[in-house]
Amino acid sequence: MTDFNQQNISGQHFINGAWTSETTDFCSNNPVTNQALAFKFANASAEIVTNATAAAKQAFKQYRSIAPERRAAFLNTIADEIQADIEAITATAHLETGLPMARLQGETGRTCGQLRLFAANLINPIDNRYVDLANPERAPLPKPDTRLSTLPLGPVAVFGASNFPLAFSTAGGDTASALAAGCTVVVKGHPAHAATSELVCKAIERAANQCDMPAGVFNLVQGVTPEVSTQLVTDSAIRAVGFTGSLKVGRILADLCASRAEPIPFYGELGSTNPQFILPQLLEQQAQELASTQVQSMLMGHGQFCTSPGVIVAIKSDGLNQYKATLAQDIAAQSAASMLTSGIAATYQAQLETLIANPNIELIAQGESSPANHFTRPTALKVAANDFLASSEIQQEVFGPCAVLVECDDAAQMLLIAEQLEGQLTASVHGLEAELINNQTLIEAIAFNVGRIIFNQMPTGVEVCHSMNHGGPYPASTDSRTTSVGSAAMARFERPICYQNMPTSILPERVSVDAQGVKTF
Template identity: 65%
Template sequence: MTLSITNRLTGQHYINGEWQGEADAFQSFNPVANTQIDWHFASASDEQLAQATKAAEQAFNSYRNKSDSERAAFLSSIAEHIEADKETIIEAAHLETGLPLARLQGETGRTCGQLRLFAQNLVNPIEQLIADMAQPERQPLPKPDTRLGKVALGPVAVFGASNFPLAFSTAGGDTASALAAGCPVIVKGHPAHPATSELVTQAIEKAIKACDMPAGVFSLLQGHTPDLSTGLVEAPEIKAVGFTGSLKVGRILADRCAARPEPIPFYGELGSTNPQFLLPGILAEQAETLAETQVQSMMMGHGQFCTSPGLIVAVKGEALTRYCDRLSQTLAEQAASAMLTPGIAATYQQQTEALLAHPQLTLLSQGKAAEASHHTRPAAVKVDAAGYLADSALQQEVFGPFAIVVECQDAAQMQAVAEQIEGQLTATLHGNESDWAHAHSLVDAIGQRVGRLIFNQMPTGVEVCHSMNHGGPYPASTDSRSTSVGSMAIHRWTRPICYQNMPTALLPEALRDGQSLLKRF
């Protein structure tokens, strides 16, 4: 299979319908073997960046004026071509990320499912539209006819994510929702999986040709330097950005977007510790089960999920002691493993070494010793709530299989932790019927700090559906009013527009009288 992948790759960028560039800048890397793969890739120049952004700008008017059914057919065609080539795509992703084949098969299904979700919503919209009817006889001034619509923002830059080479990358949720909105997309491929990005782009290229879309509707720029990233978000043709990655890099790019002569929205998902609040009733009943499910969840993808549970909050006592004992036993059985990239592994090692030396923290358990220098060990530590609240460094995400247990003196201190945690993608309350009667204030406090509040279920795994919200208060994401998963993600790439006294012949069809989703006032 490796040879067949090699024969398929150009190592180039895909710009305005053409493959171009010299594949001599960097190579793919196999994180499991800890060796480079003999696949070489180009790094986009300033000129190539300008070509891609100008091509997207030129394609915008044509693409945004495509009908909803035409854009839906395009999205469905991308999904079909990915599925037709999924064996090769999955094998390349497996070699470049070390993620299990079964996980990547599921992620491929999710990627195609997202594309089809937006296609379905274009053909069969679910959201109501609003019109205020004219009242020409109203005194002292007549009321005009006004109807609220939306228009696409323009070309969108999307940054591929290291931990989801398919569902959050080249044809992932940001790309799918932006294309659905009528926005051309330029993807900055993640250097951790450039071959995967190219193979997915080949599927998109086939869909562009099959559906007669403008050539500049999609471009892929490969690269491994910060200059490409900053240059892309500063390009005047780019009107919005979708990013999934670290807080450090996300903040740099967000600041660049805000400092532009024309500031643009930056939708960044930047990380989360996804706290687990264990209420007394259920902890007494299920301490061991809760500990085992905690380890199972934090070990998924070796802790490299944005929803990995890295914080546990509970009141001290016999039940929490049982929980910690089982957590320690179960975690000690877990193997050390490679991470997605050497850089991610090095950061994890630095963070965990610093935390294990922290005077306020007590080591609960570590996983099995590493058998290779590039492997990382799972770990869990414990701290009292006063120490946790006094040190903001303990609230920072550790991207990997690491968790902190915060031991509270009582329910009031648990409430204090809930009121002071940073913004999160998710938080979970584990409780039983006796717990819920006393949980109202805790639920209210946590709800102010999360994008998704979960009950009696671990956070790993995000359902792609209409009601999903994947975002949260900063630093979980840069705009807590939006989601990067689910059908509502399309709103990031559009803006509202009010049509006043517009002739019926010029109105968008969805805003004309008689449409089933139009609510008239």
């Protein structure tokens, strides 16, 4: 692997098209060795944050009116520039996160795919726009010509996620959809992979220069103190926020956005236990396969996916006993591994300790132990349905490779769990087609508590496409009306505008009657 060190990384902020110069305050860490890396970064001062939002505000005046085709070219060029530097980016991300190179290469591909999807949607819009033509003859009053389009909201603050250093970070889905919508962006880089953020920012910088974008279209501030975040979301120049992270931090920032003099939308994707409901007949037929698939899914990214399946719901049976046996065997064979940060590892271990000490919980199995304190063990636990329902603690997400099997006495108990679920990003139902047909009350109850309902597949792997929804009822996300993945993610950073009786000579192209996606009435 290439030897990366401070000479590749400035450790500075990128504001209004230039790298700032500030003292260095913190390092990113290698979570595998649990040692600080050689990369050193500045923690953004209040002045730096103000400069960044002011740059984004100034650039918005130009960027908002740039034609969709030019925005598309910018997004595609960002993807090109990330691909051009993929070796350094993935190697750096590997140092900072410990995630395997293959995974990081895949994630880079996904990140570029997202940028290109929004670019394609700008060139061939898939959304509808509505035009109601004038009718001057209508009585008692003539009908005016009205046309419904959208405008970008303004500068957007984006918070990089710990668990996807590329796809949900600097040039991830929030940034891509905000830029596609015509918004300028200020990213707060996640301190756990600040060097990766800087390299991706440099790819965006090169793309902005090549595409002749206004300085300030994209800005990066680095920071490790909460003040950077709170100042950013309360700055009057910022008009919307994209965030992927914990419920605790997400709620603090959401509350700040709601209490501003002029409140702004806060899009927080906060996590989920992604329950797996297994129906009895399929369980009887495929117990071993279902258990092995569960373990594979919950071990992806060592359990640090938003869509990691952390709860399994099934009814007591011979099939379930077989399932548990395979689950125990497969979990026991897993290695311990580092987490994304030593902080995440410590939280996982503390949560697990509390759960294991709970008299209502039975330990099914744990993976191999490790002498390294910051390595965590995959774990499967078991709890009776009634005890699960009675304990909000057991129902909470454990961020990491842990799953709780909830044993139900009967189908009625399973339905009760479905009805009382907290909001989830996803849930899966595993069953034979005949039993799915016979369980539509259960399926409907689940659907009303999730953003994506999946049949006979695992929740890990969020397809980037037009019909994806990655979001869900609170606390899965702070705004269940929106998705952070897929074509509809762009709508988070737009608002409607109606043009009434606007002369054709000045009408925006996208609401002309022959524009693609225009429905005329």
